[in-house]
Amino acid sequence: MLKIENLTKRYGEKKAVDGLSLHIESGEIYGFIGHNGAGKTTTLKACAGILGFEEGEIFVDGVSVRKEPLACKQKIAYIPDNPDLYPFMSGIRFLHFIADIFQIGAKERGERIKKYADAFGLTADLALPISAYSHGMKQKLALISALIHEPKLVIMDEPFVGLDPKAAHTLKELMRELCDKGGAIFFSTHVLEVAEKLCDKVAIIKDGKLIKSGTMDEVKGDDSLEEVFLELAEK
Amino acid sequence: MLKALLKKQFYEMTAFLFISSKTGKRREPVALLGFGLLMLYAVGAVGYMFWLIAKTLCAPLVTGGLAWVYFALTGIMAAAFSCIGSIFTAKIKLYEAKDNDLLLSLPVKPWQILFSRMVGLYVLAFFFSAVVFVPAVAQYFITVGFSVLPAVYCLLITLLLPLGVLAVCSLLGWLIALVTSRIRAKNLVTVVLLLAFLAGYFYLYSKLNDYLNYVIAHGAAVGAKIRTALYPFWKMGLAAAGDGLALLPFAGLLVGVFAIAYILLSVTFLSVVTTKRGEVRPKYKEKPQKQGSAFFALLRKETGRFFKNPMLALNCLLGSLMALVLPVAALFNIDFLTRLSSADGLGQELAVLLFTALVCGVVATNIISASSVSLEGETLWLVKSLPVKTGKILAVKTAFHCLVTAVPVCIFTLTVGILLRLNALLFALALLIALAFTVFCAALGLVINLALPNLHWTNEVTAVKQSASPMLAMFSGIGAVALFVLGYFAFGKHLPAWGYMLICLAVLVTACIAMAVWLAKKGAELFERL
Numbered sequence: 114m115l116k117i118e119n120l121t122k123r124y125g126e127k128k129a130v131d132g133l134s135l136h137i138e139s140g141e142i143y144g145f146i147g148h149n150g151a152g153k154t155t156t157l158k159a160c161a162g163i164l165g166f167e168e169g170e171i172f173v174d175g176v177s178v179r180k181e182p183l184a185c186k187q188k189i190a191y192i193p194d195n196p197d198l199y200p201f202m203s204g205i206r207f208l209h210f211i212a213d214i215f216q217i218g219a220k221e222r223g224e225r226i227k228k229y230a231d232a233f234g235l236t237a238d239l240a241l242p243i244s245a246y247s248h249g250m251k252q253k254l255a256l257i258s259a260l261i262h263e264p265k266l267v268i269m270d271e272p273f274v275g276l277d278p279k280a281a282h283t284l285k286e287l288m289r290e291l292c293d294k295g296g297a298i299f300f301s302t303h304v305l306e307v308a309e310k311l312c313d314k315v316a317i318i319k320d321g322k323l324i325k326s327g328t329m330d331e332v333k334g335d336d337s338l339e340e341v342f343l344e345l346a347e348k
Numbered sequence: 349m350l351k352a353l354l355k356k357q358f359y360e361m362t363a364f365l366f367i368s369s370k371t372g373k374r375r376e377p378v379a380l381l382g383f384g385l386l387m388l389y390a391v392g393a394v395g396y397m398f399w400l401i402a403k404t405l406c407a408p409l410v411t412g413g414l415a416w417v418y419f420a421l422t423g424i425m426a427a428a429f430s431c432i433g434s435i436f437t438a439k440i441k442l443y444e445a446k447d448n449d450l451l452l453s454l455p456v457k458p459w460q461i462l463f464s465r466m467v468g469l470y471v472l473a474f475f476f477s478a479v480v481f482v483p484a485v486a487q488y489f490i491t492v493g494f495s496v497l498p499a500v501y502c503l504l505i506t507l508l509l510p511l512g513v514l515a516v517c518s519l520l521g522w523l524i525a526l527v528t529s530r531i532r533a534k535n536l537v538t539v540v541l542l543l544a545f546l547a548g549y550f551y552l553y554s555k556l557n558d559y560l561n562y563v564i565a566h567g568a569a570v571g572a573k574i575r576t577a578l579y580p581f582w583k584m585g586l587a588a589a590g591d592g593l594a595l596l597p598f599a600g601l602l603v604g605v606f607a608i609a610y611i612l613l614s615v616t617f618l619s620v621v622t623t624k625r626g627e628v629r630p631k632y633k634e635k636p637q638k639q640g641s642a643f644f645a646l647l648r649k650e651t652g653r654f655f656k657n658p659m660l661a662l663n664c665l666l667g668s669l670m671a672l673v674l675p676v677a678a679l680f681n682i683d684f685l686t687r688l689s690s691a692d693g694l695g696q697e698l699a700v701l702l703f704t705a706l707v708c709g710v711v712a713t714n715i716i717s718a719s720s721v722s723l724e725g726e727t728l729w730l731v732k733s734l735p736v737k738t739g740k741i742l743a744v745k746t747a748f749h750c751l752v753t754a755v756p757v758c759i760f761t762l763t764v765g766i767l768l769r770l771n772a773l774l775f776a777l778a779l780l781i782a783l784a785f786t787v788f789c790a791a792l793g794l795v796i797n798l799a800l801p802n803l804h805w806t807n808e809v810t811a812v813k814q815s816a817s818p819m820l821a822m823f824s825g826i827g828a829v830a831l832f833v834l835g836y837f838a839f840g841k842h843l844p845a846w847g848y849m850l851i852c853l854a855v856l857v858t859a860c861i862a863m864a865v866w867l868a869k870k871g872a873e874l875f876e877r878l
Contacts, residue, residue, distance in 0.1 A: 158729075162732075163729055163732045165876065183735045183736070183737060186733065186735035187735045189733075191729075191733045193729050195726075197725075197726035197727050197729070197730070198727065198730065199649065199653070199727055199730070201652045201653050201656035201657065202649070202652055203630075204632075206652070209637050209640075209645075210645050210648070211734075212639070213639065213644070213645035214645050214646075214734050214735065214736060215735070216639065216642070217639065219636055219637060219638055219639050222639075223634070223636060227634065236632060237631075237632060238632070239632040240631060240632035240633075241629065241630060
């Protein structure tokens with residue numbers, strides 16, 4: 114579903130991501146962990162077609178992000194670490210805006226908005242302006258807008274930050290549901306317990322370079338993911 | 349602590365000058381020089397306008413022994429201009445700044461936050477009043493010759509006057525913030541207040557010539573009225589004209605008023621910035637929504653952005669507002685306009701040319717597209733993550749600018765065209781030039797904003813007011829209008845008016861096509877790199 118081949122992204126002289134390669138198959142929840150400034154957000158943004166890159170290639174469902182960014186964006190949903198949404202719109206107006214962009218029919222959008230807004234407990238607040246939303250509410254709205262067009266690949270940067278326990282649980286369920294239907298999820302997190310329980314595969318990045326990746330058992334063995342991460346990060 | 353707050357305040361005010369919003373790095377010396385020259389041009393243009401007014405008033409009043417009336421009047425103008433420039437900024441900076449919560453969470457006393465913000469506002473008020481008062485003082489010394497003592501008094505007045513302006517603006521800003529924090533239809537009230545303010549401004553501006561002539565003819569009577577009704581300006585006038593003793597009551601009064609305003613605000617600051625009562629929680633009702641096109645979804649997004657924030661609308665859509673107000677003014681001045689366009693006046697050809705220039709000047713003050721990229725700010729990721737061609741995003745921004753400008757401009761042009769019973773060909777050309785100029789300004793604004801975006805701001809209005817691109821776009825537009833007029837007097841008058849207008853239309857259309865091509869390729873690349 115997502116194939117990253119030798120990705121290199123520079124900011125001036127500094128290499129934020131250095132020759133990174135990763136393959137994510139359909140049905141996989143892939144965790145991406147690393148310390149602050151390791152290159153996680155840069156990688157995720159490049160995969161979402163938001164950030165250009167100097168070397169390498171990224172394919173979404175076999176389509177090149179570099180050559181056909183629009184075709185890739187049709188298949189992707191991206192949620193940044195800080196969901197800055199349009200403060201002048203109401204929640205429901207924002208969802209209709211996204212639905213119009215992705216050309217979702219009236220019936221489907223109505224059903225999906227109801228399904229996901231109910232699941233995240235946001236239905237009653239949909240008429241409020243986004244400027245009145247808390248961080249968690251914005252995160253829920255961003256998640257609903259991401260799921261509204263039934264993406265094949267969801268790319269999320271720290272998706273659990275700001276979510277209440279019930280919403281976090283709902284998100285985990287929806288992530289699994291999406292992957293069971295043949296989709297894939299690539300997300301970054303600092304909450305290693307969540308990654309350990311939720312992910313099928315995990316990748317650890319340090320200073321822009323991939324230092325370990327594979328199935329959860331391959332990466333952590335008999336140790337906890339936290340122990341493995343701390344050991345690798347301090348090398 | 350206070351020093352740190354003051355440093356932050358000045359950094360916030362001046363960061364746009366020295367730091368590139370695109371790279372987050374310090375501007376290159378050449379860019380800094382260019383920006384400085386642009387600022388100088390803007391200040392110079394406004395200062396020159398007030399210089400001309402001062403020139404009209406100075407000699408008749410000073411030679412008539414009414415120098416103090418001259419200074420009182422220019423002082424009133426400086427205070428009024430400074431109030432206009434500062435009042436809404438005062439409300440935003442004092443009570444709606446995004447970092448209020450952050451600062452209130454720090455071990456800082458509320459009065460220190462207020463004080464640091466007021467110092468910043470003082471600088472702003474000083475800037476606005478000096479742009480008016482300094483040319484007036486210069487005009488006075490040119491007329492009567494320079495002497496040291498009045499110059500010192502004038503300098504002190506220039507420093508003191510903003511204190512009074514600041515007191516008035518802070519209190520009015522406080523009043524607006526107090527009222528709007530307790531009312532439901534906050535946006536509507538703000539829009540009504542702004543429109544009332546604009547109406548008053550236009551009325552005064554339209555009567556400016558009459559007032560100047562009246563003042564010159566009845567200087568002594570005006571002086572008597574100032575003396576009885578506007579005590580501080582009477583004393584100010586006397587002081588500026590050389591009466592040092594008059595400076596004491598003037599200074600005392602301004603400092604006193606400022607102190608009262610400051611104490612009142614510091615007592616209520618905390619409650620005003622933390623009050624959010626009266627907001628209605630709208631209930632969500634599930635309604636079926638038809639599928640719309642991506643283009644219209646983006647257009648609705650732009651519309652929401654500009655119309656949901658009255659301050660943003662006022663700053664960016666001034667031209668549209670003027671184009672709606674001016675036809676009403678024209679209706680009340682039909683006789684004058686008919687005389688002006690008659691053979692005894694300017695003649696229809698010249699009147700149409702000047703009217704076209706006026707419409708284009710109004711169009712140039714709309715700075716929607718010149719702010720539209722900057723206003724994406726922290727939400728830029730969103731539009732970039734959508735499956736929409738960058739060219740379409742830019743086209744929507746241009747289209748929105750054109751739509752909200754073209755409709756009022758057509759109303760304006762049609763009203764005046766019908767009132768003056770313009771020749772059909774000239775009228776059609778005037779309308780076409782106005783519309784082509786609308787597209788020109790929309791495209792030019794976007795080109796400039798793509799080159800000079802300001803994506804990091806704490807308040808949407810600062811993205812407009814403290815960015816280079818809106819100002820550059822506006823002055824470029826006004827410059828193009830000046831070229832249109834100067835071009836006519838330089839060589840166009842040898843052609844029939846329709847011929848000159850046709851050439852200008854062709855130039856405009858060519859420029860629009862060139863910019864459209866640039867936006868589709870280079871502009872899209874620049875946007876993607878942001």
